[in-house]
Amino acid sequence: MSSAASLSGISAKLPQSLRVEQRGVVALLFLARAHKRNALDDATVFGLEAFFSSLPEGIKAVVLAADGEHFCAGLDLGELAQLNVGQGVAHSRSWHRAFERMEFGQVPVVAVLRGAVVGGGLEMAAACHIRVAEGSAYYALPEGSRGIFVGGGGSVRLPRLIGTAQMMDMMLTGRSYDAAEGQAIGISHYLVTPGEGLGKGIELAERIAANAPMTNFAVTHVLPRIAQSDPASGYVTEALIAAIAQGEDEAKARMQAFLNKRAPKATQD
Ligand code: 1HE
Numbered sequence: 001m002s003s004a005a006s007l008s009g010i011s012a013k014l015p016q017s018l019r020v021e022q023r024g025v026v027a028l029l030f031l032a033r034a035h036k037r038n039a040l041d042d043a044t045v046f047g048l049e050a051f052f053s054s055l056p057e058g059i060k061a062v063v064l065a066a067d068g069e070h071f072c073a074g075l076d077l078g079e080l081a082q083l084n085v086g087q088g089v090a091h092s093r094s095w096h097r098a099f100e101r102m103e104f105g106q107v108p109v110v111a112v113l114r115g116a117v118v119g120g121g122l123e124m125a126a127a128c129h130i131r132v133a134e135g136s137a138y139y140a141l142p143e144g145s146r147g148i149f150v151g152g153g154g155s156v157r158l159p160r161l162i163g164t165a166q167m168m169d170m171m172l173t174g175r176s177y178d179a180a181e182g183q184a185i186g187i188s189h190y191l192v193t194p195g196e197g198l199g200k201g202i203e204l205a206e207r208i209a210a211n212a213p214m215t216n217f218a219v220t221h222v223l224p225r226i227a228q229s230d231p232a233s234g235y236v237t238e239a240l241i242a243a244i245a246q247g248e249d250e251a252k253a254r255m256q257a258f259l260n261k262r263a264p265k266a267t268q269d
Contacts, residue, residue, distance in 0.1 A: 006058070007020060007027060007056060007059070009056075010050075010051055010054055010055070010056075015043040015047040016032065016033075016043075017032055017044040018031065018048070018051065019032040022059075024209075025058060025060040025061070026059070026062070026063060026202060026209055027055065027059045027061075027062045028062075028065060028202070029051060030065050030066060031064075031072060034066070034067040034068025034069075036073070037073035037115075037116060038066050038067070038068065038070060038071065039072070039073040039074060039076040039077070040072065040095075040121070040124070041078075042091075045095055045098045046098070048101070048102065049094075049101050052106075053101050055106050059107060060107055060209035060210075060213070061110065061209040062110070062205070063110045063111075063112060063198070063201040064109055064111045064124075065111075065112040065197070065198050065201060069115045069136070070115035070121075071111075071115060071117045072118070072120065072121025072125075073119070073121060074118050074120035074143075075119055075120040079091075088151075092151035095151055099123065099127035100127075102124075102127045103128075103129075103220075104220070104221055107209075107216065108130065108205075108216055108219075108220055109127075109128040109130075110128065110130040110131075111124075111125045111128035112132050112197040112198050112200075113131060113134065113188065114133070114136045114137050114197055115137065115138070116138065116140075117139050117182075117187075118139065118141070119140070119143055119150075120150075120152045120154075122139050122140070122154065122187075123150060123152035123154035123157065124152065125187070126153070126154065126157040127157060129219075129220055130189050130190075130201075131189050131190070132188065132191075132200045132201045132204065133179045133190070133191050133197070134179065134191075134193065134196065134197040135179050135191065135193055135194050136194050137179040137182060137188070138177065138178050139170075139176060139177045139182050140170060140175070140177075141154070141167070141170040143171060144170075144171040144172055144173075155167075161186055161187065162185050162186055162187060179191055212245070212248065212250045212251055212254065214248050214250070215251075222237065222241045
């Protein structure tokens, strides 16, 4: 597959704070700034945008993980301290672009969370499609106590994930949630013991990568739009994407495989 060479092409363009590896059709992208607890500086944010904008065709899913004990300490506070109002708007919009490329990019993204998942780190996790948390993960929005507001799309994505009331509490009172609480309120989809996160993330990414590409497109690009639209528009959009997906040769082949007793049944894991 030519994707290995292409991933090394992307790798050469990434800042030092990002590192990429390949496992077959799955790309592993690591935040590699553990000495700063993977705080997101401009170079990293632009690197994320570039990475998710130019994945080679052979890559079918991405696992986003982090070096060190902490997934991400959020915004690099040293950078925001220098910005005036106009630059602050541009800064926030640059985060929006990067996380938009993640959420509505070419392939599904599985995040592997541990330690601090705070501020912009939680905003980034919210832009991923599947979240696996190790038992050490915890979630907070320290923006409230730093005198600022979320700027990485958190006010759009987090209310959908955990509800506006929970987000208000996190920002106004500084409340944090541990990994078990985060699982209970819907931040993570999977909770695993420390050290198991990457393996679980790769396993899930490989399963996702085995889906028909049109199904993955429908789930990541169309489902969230339907969920935000009025029901009448939602039903029409659903009918259209359902027809497009089932009309693909791959869907026909998969359904025929089941009818010919060559495909697995939909049993419990
Ligand atoms: C940083 C950052 C950072 C660490 N920006 N440099 N985010 C926060 O408010 C969280 C701030 N960070 C922390 O609360 C702690 O660092 C942690 C709880 C995550 C980890 O604690 P610890 O004891 O393991 O590490 P540390 O000693 O605090 O940090 C190690 C180094 O990383 C240290 O630098 P050093 O040069 O003194 O070694 C820290 O200064 C540095 N570091 N976190 C800059 N965030 C688009 S809007 C998004 C808005 C936000 O994200 S606001 C939330 C910001």
